[in-house]
Amino acid sequence: MKYQSTRSTEYQVSSAQAVLDGLAPDGGLYSLSSLKKIDFDYAAVLKQNTKAMAATILSALLPDYPAEEMTALVNAGYANKFETEDLVPTVAVGDDTVLELFRGPTSAFKDVALSMLPQLMTAARGKCGFTDEILILTATSGDTGKAAMEGFCDVPGTKIIVFFPDDGVSAVQKAQMVTQQGKNVCACAIKGNFDVAQTGVKNIFAAVSEQKLLEGKGVSLSSANSINIGRLAPQVVYYFKAYADLVNNGTVQLGDKVDFVVPTGNFGDILAGYFAKELGLPVGTLVCASNANNVLTDFLRTGRYDRKRPFYKTTSPSMDILVSSNLERLLFMLSGDEKLVASLMSQLSKEGSYEVPTALFQKLQESFWSGCCDDAATKAAIGKVWREHHYLCDTHTAVAWEVAQQYKAANPHHNPVVILSTASPYKFPVAVLEGIGEMPTGDEYNTMEQLHAVTGVPIPKNLAGLKEREVLHHDVIEPEDMLSFVLTKAAQKNW
Numbered sequence: 001m002k003y004q005s006t007r008s009t010e011y012q013v014s015s016a017q018a019v020l021d022g023l024a025p026d027g028g029l030y031s032l033s034s035l036k037k038i039d040f041d042y043a044a045v046l047k048q049n050t051k052a053m054a055a056t057i058l059s060a061l062l063p064d065y066p067a068e069e070m071t072a073l074v075n076a077g078y079a080n081k082f083e084t085e086d087l088v089p090t091v092a093v094g095d096d097t098v099l100e101l102f103r104g105p106t107s108a109f110k111d112v113a114l115s116m117l118p119q120l121m122t123a124a125r126g127k128c129g130f131t132d133e134i135l136i137l138t139a140t141s142g143d144t145g146k147a148a149m150e151g152f153c154d155v156p157g158t159k160i161i162v163f164f165p166d167d168g169v170s171a172v173q174k175a176q177m178v179t180q181q182g183k184n185v186c187a188c189a190i191k192g193n194f195d196v197a198q199t200g201v202k203n204i205f206a207a208v209s210e211q212k213l214l215e216g217k218g219v220s221l222s223s224a225n226s227i228n229i230g231r232l233a234p235q236v237v238y239y240f241k242a243y244a245d246l247v248n249n250g251t252v253q254l255g256d257k258v259d260f261v262v263p264t265g266n267f268g269d270i271l272a273g274y275f276a277k278e279l280g281l282p283v284g285t286l287v288c289a290s291n292a293n294n295v296l297t298d299f300l301r302t303g304r305y306d307r308k309r310p311f312y313k314t315t316s317p318s319m320d321i322l323v324s325s326n327l328e329r330l331l332f333m334l335s336g337d338e339k340l341v342a343s344l345m346s347q348l349s350k351e352g353s354y355e356v357p358t359a360l361f362q363k364l365q366e367s368f369w370s371g372c373c374d375d376a377a378t379k380a381a382i383g384k385v386w387r388e389h390h391y392l393c394d395t396h397t398a399v400a401w402e403v404a405q406q407y408k409a410a411n412p413h414h415n416p417v418v419i420l421s422t423a424s425p426y427k428f429p430v431a432v433l434e435g436i437g438e439m440p441t442g443d444e445y446n447t448m449e450q451l452h453a454v455t456g457v458p459i460p461k462n463l464a465g466l467k468e469r470e471v472l473h474h475d476v477i478e479p480e481d482m483l484s485f486v487l488t489k490a491a492q493k494n495w
């Protein structure tokens with residue numbers, strides 16, 4: 001079973017190589033055209049505990065890692081990191097079920113995948129005969145950076161540099177990054193916004209590869225963002241876990257369909273749900289929930305993707321995105337046509353838009369529904385869920401909850417609904433406090449305590465002690481100095 005680029009048949013690699021490389025040389029994403037060929041007994045998986053599910057599913061999707069090895073990697077990756085043994089608990093909220101993906105070390109759902117990616121990467125080095133140290137570079141608008149630092153912290157053979165916009169992240173997000181411990185981690189602020197940081201990182205990759213700047217130095221660059229199949233695959237697991245919970249608590253019988261509502265940005269989370277469906281899990285509709293940046297809502301309703309539109313900074317910043325990278329994988333899986341995908345992606349980069357053929361659009365509509373809501377509706381949803389169900393949700397989850405209600409109203413014959421909850425409310429305390437009708441006073445830390453005082457909901461341990469923790473990373477640099485910063489760091493053996 002080979003992974004191939006979504007844009008040509010020229011690049012075909014093993015699953016371990018796909019994890020190491022991240023992106024194909026032609027800019028495509030390593031994918032399988034169909035998961036239906038994988039020999040997989042979904043009902044047997046539902047009887048396993050979450051970590052055993054993870055080992056089975058990951059080794060089915062990444063066959064270079066035998067089940068026994070994967071079990072060891074899963075146990076190492078998730079050891080003592082999550083609040084509960086089942087990693088991702090479900091909670092009944094009104095008629096719906098909320099799947100809590102934020103009970104990991106940084107209180108965002110990215111922990112689920114970024115706890116596993118370093119394990120998968122270091123094991124892949126051995127399988128591919130790769131001896132260089134891996135230097136991970138990541139630009140972050142907040143959540144990914146911290147989750148990646150935590151995931152790679154003290155993992156042998158790896159180092160990580162996270163670039164964040166100096167004024168573009170919340171005080172809590174910044175504190176999470178600059179206080180991160182670990183001998184192999186570095187956080188560096190950039191004088192510029194997120195796009196500047198992201199472009200800077202892309203330019204470093206290009207310069208290092210074109211000018212062979214690290215050749216013979218024993219260091220290779222890699223990335224931890226969600227285009228890597230090693231980050232996507234671990235996310236498939238929680239769809240099975242949620243379904244098993246619904247069977248076990250009697251909400252559905254084995255074989256009944258369940259609908260999932262997913263707060264969506266880069267399309268990784270929801271695509272994992274499509275993977276679960278392809279592996280045989282009885283998934284009904286996958287509902288794509290967006291904030292005011294509703295490019296995906298329009299696309300899934302019309303078949304036309306158009307990124308030429310205003311960009312809004314919203315209270316659910318992890319979904320503020322106009323080009324959803326992982327959508328490319330879905331288009332490839334639905335069409336099986338790398339030439340078509342290459343042509344659509346080239347239109348997107350040249351003209352800023354594309355339209356999919358009718359047959360492909362119909363297939364999209366068979367599995368997906370979409371909706372969106374703005375900041376005002378998000379806040380209203382936080383208040384409503386709190387008043388009516390005494391459940392405190394973050395802004396991203398609130399977008400999903402609101403869109404779930406739209407979906408149910410528009411589809412009276414819907415299946416039982418699972419809403420994916422992607423962050424702790426304490427990561428976005430100002431908007432959440434306002435949502436429940438209170439006025440924040442003081443800084444973000446005070447707001448956190450205020451939110452706790454009003455609701456009684458516990459503050460996650462990793463956020464509670466943040467203010468007192470020692471700042472370990474002080475670098476603030478100009479965007480044009482990013483390359484020399486990386487080269488200097490790459491040359492230092494001990495940080």
Ligand SMILES: *Cc1c(COP(=O)(O)O)cnc(C)c1O
Nearest residue numbers: 264265266267268269318422423
């Ligand atoms: C990253 C993120 C999302 C979006 O997930 P995608 O896989 O990019 O679609 C939603 N909510 C939170 C809190 C996130 O950090």
